[in-house]
Amino acid sequence: MVLNPQAGRGRAGRLWPQVQAELNRQGRAWQLLPTESPELARSMLARLPADQPVLAVGGDGTASGLLPELARSGRGLGLVPLGSGNDFAGMLGLKAGDVTGALRRLDGPERAVDLISCELNGQERLLFNGMGMGFDAQVAELMRRAPARLGGFQRYLWAVLAGLRDLNSAPLTVTLDGQPLYQGRSCLAAVMNGTRYGGGFRISPGSDPADGLLNVVLGAGLGRAELLGVLLKVLRASHLRDRRVVAAQGREVTLRWASRMPAHLDGELAGELSEVRLRVKPGALRLLNAGSPQ
Numbered sequence: 389m390v391l392n393p394q395a396g397r398g399r400a401g402r403l404w405p406q407v408q409a410e411l412n413r414q415g416r417a418w419q420l421l422p423t424e425s426p427e428l429a430r431s432m433l434a435r436l437p438a439d440q441p442v443l444a445v446g447g448d449g450t451a452s453g454l455l456p457e458l459a460r461s462g463r464g465l466g467l468v469p470l471g472s473g474n475d476f477a478g479m480l481g482l483k484a485g486d487v488t489g490a491l492r493r494l495d496g497p498e499r500a501v502d503l504i505s506c507e508l509n510g511q512e513r514l515l516f517n518g519m520g521m522g523f524d525a526q527v528a529e530l531m532r533r534a535p536a537r538l539g540g541f542q543r544y545l546w547a548v549l550a551g552l553r554d555l556n557s558a559p560l561t562v563t564l565d566g567q568p569l570y571q572g573r574s575c576l577a578a579v580m581n582g583t584r585y586g587g588g589f590r591i592s593p594g595s596d597p598a599d600g601l602l603n604v605v606l607g608a609g610l611g612r613a614e615l616l617g618v619l620l621k622v623l624r625a626s627h628l629r630d631r632r633v634v635a636a637q638g639r640e641v642t643l644r645w646a647s648r649m650p651a652h653l654d655g656e657l658a659g660e661l662s663e664v665r666l667r668v669k670p671g672a673l674r675l676l677n678a679g680s681p682q
């Protein structure tokens with residue numbers, strides 16, 4: 389077990405006694421790794437036999453932090469979604485806070501899903517859900533400043549409205565599988581393995597995390613009013629039919645911005661970047677309680 393007590397603004401820590409009780413009730417042998425950071429979690433895991441699975445108790449960030457070790461060792465991962473957004477887990481049909489359900493599904497069939505390999509300053513970073521640049525990342529940053537009383541999706545909406553105020557766009561060139569996909573101004577670009585981010589925002593409803601493909605979604609030349617219109621369509625998952633939204637699938641994508649843009653990787657802020665290359669790693673992650681996507 390890798391527990392991140394801070395996940396979900398403390399929810400994972402608060403519900404940990406319930407997780408322990410449920411593990412014992414279901415008669416599972418387990419041990420808690422006393423991790424304080426993703427780095428520590430990875431190095432502690434690496435010392436355990438690869439046939440011992442790990443459960444990530446927290447949000448998407450807790451699980452995402454384990455990916456380099458899991459991809460290297462082939463160790464299986466189970467998700468106990470107690471974070472704020474839980475977007476990857478939610479896409480897989482795991483309900484946030486449903487400890488019993490998440491642990492019961494460990495008895496179901498495991499499932500191999502793709503990972504995204506992201507090259508940043510010569511270093512590889514692995515993602516399971518996806519990355520966003522521009523408006524997406526601005527929103528992820530603003531979410532930290534959202535009023536504490538707001539829950540998951542409300543926080544996201546608050547941040548979206550705040551982000552529209554300071555909308556920034558820049559010339560972007562996108563290459564997909566070696567072919568030009570887009571050249572022009574853009575205020576947002578997402579490269580997704582999962583369908584949603586931001587606590588339920590279905591930016592890429594056509595994504596299948598096990599299809600061996602990445603999904604690219606771009607906002608082409610959108611101003612504030614047009615972006616707001618497209619975002620409202622995202623709520624109904626009808627934005628991909630809008631001609632100002634570019635959507636495509638492929639195995640490898642490069643984004644080149646004319647100026648540095650904020651980025652998030654699996655929902656974690658990654659600073660400002662001007663060029664990112666992403667490749668799919670088909671079936672690189674063994675998920676133990678994934679069921680089928682919803």
Ligand SMILES: Nc1ncnc2c1ncn2[C@@H]1O[C@H](COP(=O)(O)OP(=O)(O)OP(=O)(O)O)[C@@H](O)[C@H]1O
Nearest residue numbers: 392395396424425446447448449450471472473474
């Ligand atoms: N094993 C760990 N122990 C302590 N802290 C961790 C660990 N893994 C990740 N973290 C840190 O905790 C932060 C929050 O974790 P996480 O993303 O799981 O929760 P969340 O943000 O509430 O949920 P979500 O990502 O689903 O919105 C991460 O951004 C990361 O910096």
